[in-house]
Amino acid sequence: MSATRENRAGNLLDVRGLTKLFGSLKACDGIDLTIDRGEIHALLGENGAGKSTFVKMLFGALEPAAGTIRWKGEEVRIASPGDARKLGIGMVFQHFSLFDALTAAENIMLSLDDPAPAGAVAARARELSEAYGLPLDPNAHVGDLSVGERQRIEIIRCLLQNPELIILDEPTSVLTPQEADRLFDTLARLKAEGRSILYISHRLEEVKRICDRATVLRQGRVIAHCDPRRETASSLARMMVGDEVQAVVREKPSAAREALLEVRALSRKAGHPFAVSLSDIDLAVHAGEVLGIAGVAGNGQGEFFEAVSGEVLQEKADAVRIRGKDAGRQDISGRRLMGAAFVPEERLGHAAAPLMTLSQNLLLSRCRTDARAFLSRLGIIRQGAVAKAAKRIADAMDVRKAGEDPEAAALSGGNLQKFVIGRELDRAPMVMVVNQPTWGVDAGAAARIRQALIDLSKGGSAVLVISQDLDELFEICDAIAVMHHGRLSAPIPIGEATYEKVGLLMGGARPEAAEPMLEAV
């Protein structure tokens, strides 16, 4: 304890020259960073800049190749997350590791190093949740909780260890704006207690708002230490990317034309206890239009995508109509042949097979629509034609890859996503349905993907974008509808849409209620 007091004036954490190699790639290259007590410190960087690697080394999940970590002035070796927790470093991950079938308290209990009775854990969790403004019922089953509530479990789980440094990995990426505000209040409270926070994010406005200092990484190196409040969003973005990110150009939509994708009274029962059932979804996407579907993750977007894409068939043929024809009883190949194209949320394992090459992955979604080009008689694959098309797509979308035709898993997330989107754009589809087009994708690739979607719609196609990223939807959509608990609101034209309005709908306000609430404010 005395050591802690003596050091109160100094840094809590002092990292020098931390380096990590993966093969020949320097994921982290001599990173220096200090965190003071009671500071919210932002770690900024594109995907692949080395943020996760760095944080994993702090949390004991990876071992550094070189460099030192000083904790309260003492050099330490953190060999496992257990070590990190003992030192007083806690982490809240972006992807939660919770068991749906257990209660919040049971989940917390499982993660404790020293076993404690469930009742005691629940009581302590309730105490913490009240103290830090994180409303949570410890006895609720995780499967019934919203993403925001699940995140609170993770935060409480972390706080139970009484950490002095809390690492938060992209905490707001799954929250509504209102939920995010509440999280910021909690963070302020933690900071007031003298705890430090390492805040990983790519949302620059947020970082400017709550962080005291920022460290910007690019390609594994520290580019700058700065005070984010003195920077502008675009100057921060420039540091992250290295040059100006091209702003996406959008034109006014022309007068409404024919509906190319229609969904009529689509309902679907939940297939398993933790799936969301869809009820009475109506929607039309017109030629030349980009329609966005906002919503917090886990509100039925995945189920909706499966239904629209034809991975799951509908009972009524007219529940889904493509280019004026009933498609509800057509499977995904049938819908593709009608002119639609689909990009699911998960890249590896859904959109692409990880261990197959890019050209095989091209065949994956286009073996039926382009049978004439890619197959000869008896279903023999024309490898040359497929490889040529794959190369064309990689060039068009600027997919950076090692080797001529690497396995999908060898590409970075952003590059694979560019390929997966480009694979569909290459067909110039009349209807394009994309789920989370830029999830986990670096800023440069995201801008390119968004521009490509807008260009597709300008060419007269209908584009439906399901996304959790409100900034993205406001950037590219002509109208935004909100999905909540398997229901879809009426689309709000972009001219009338505001973050508050969409945010309230995401939080579950009824559409008619959203307006007066705003007016009252």
Place this chain on the structure above:
Amino acid sequence: MRVELVKRPQQSALFSALSPFIALLLTLLAGAVMFLFLGKNPADALYYFFIEPLLETWSLHELAVKAAPLILIGVGLSICYLSNNWNIGAEGQFIIGAIAGSILPVAFPGFQSPIVLPLMLLMGIVGGAAYAGIPAWLKARFGTNEILTSLMLVYVAQLFLDWLVRGPWRNPEGFNFPETRNFHAYAVLPEIWPASGRAHWGFVFAILAALVLWFVLSRTLKGFEVKLIGQSPRAGRFAGFSRSRMIIFAFLVSGALAGLAGISEVSGAIGQLRPAISPGYGFTAIIVAFLGRLNPLGIIAAGLVLALSYLGGEAAQISIGVSDKVARAFQGMLLFFVLACDTLIHYRIRISRRVVAAKPIKAPAGHA
């Protein structure tokens, strides 16, 4: 202390290629140790086991006779395993194929014509496929575990054959031995080169089947579908391929080939039905499929290696007087080493001690 398998970030291409050979080498070493414990000279034993059978023309023919069913079944199983369908019941499909194919010569011995043999082969194929269709349908329709159902059906087939040859199909002129009548001349699968040995056309079927399936797997959309559904079922569904149709397809193909192997064996090598017509070909073929890395061309080589273990077992029994169970032991060791080599290519072993505390490397001066 705890032993863990940790996934390697990347696999060595060199060792992936070498792995079957390393497994063979390790099997030979372990075999030498086994012979040593049996009180035999390991060098002699291995010579009789693995070299001697390759020195005579007639025994090369025997090698082909044993390899034919192993390769036929093995390539069929490769389709199943690549598409993530764990058909363990090839032995039963082999037996039912043999029974279905034997209906004509056994139940209708008077029907003698050149068309009998093609009909028999066809019925063997259909019988094996239909029998494999049972676990396939159960899996596609009800989601049953195909490992259990296909395996259990093996015992059903074995007992059914036993009942047939002791009961309704017993040879009326056979002095009550549990055997059917001998197949007539039109019902016998001919030898390839009758002058030099017993190898019959089953071996040709095996090579043809392997070549065709190799082409299908590596060059056609169907092969792509098989591998895609096996590797990532969700991506397979996204591609528009049906998982349940693939289950049926994979089982039917492997059942058909096992059935063809069965009827080829009885009409080519044995000439009648007996209570035991297979020394475990259907199970050994699982080893063949994996030793051949689920690649039909590799399976040809693997089939020959495993066939040699059968011949070696017989030879060693005669020359040095060890039990023919030694052959089974060899096959078991081979499968063990193949799987172990593959596992170590994908994973490395980490031995970690339980207590790893955060240790300060050095305590700065002034600290208690």
